[in-house]
Amino acid sequence: MYDFSIIIARVLVEFFPWLKFAESAVQQTIQEVPDGLKSRNTVIPLPILHKNEQKYAEVIDVLDFYQELFYESAEKPLPKVHIGGDQLTRERLKSCSTNCNRTF
Known part of the structure; x- marks a missing residue:
């Protein structure tokens, strides 16, 4: 669940310019990303x-x-x-x- 919240935070920072101040906080590494999250549906x-x-x-x-x-x-x-x-x-x-x- 923690990894999923990091992915969501990265997407939010990327697409919402007013969240750029939090960019350094979401630059954490995600441990093992499931294959389902690596490919597009x-x-x-x-x-x-x-x-x-x-x-x-x-x-x-x-x-x-x-x-x-x-x-x-x-x-x-x-x-x-x-x-x-x-x-x-x-x-x-x-x-x-x-x-x-x-x-x-």
Whole structure:
């Protein structure tokens, strides 16, 4: 947790000029930085799909959209894709993907 606060402090000093006075305080070394903090995450904003997730056929349409967007148009094989939403949405997509042989 301490290392995370140092990273946040460095970002704040870099992007907020009025915090430059604290720059010397955040020049500490971070012990072991996890690999997840060294690389950038890829965030892809998705369009709003006018589908009702309570209807099984429309959930299939959503999964088809995701499959085309992430897997068929990708230049290289993608790792596991995490789909956002509340728990009920994730459960619906999960049950539909196992019943429909989807790759999510």
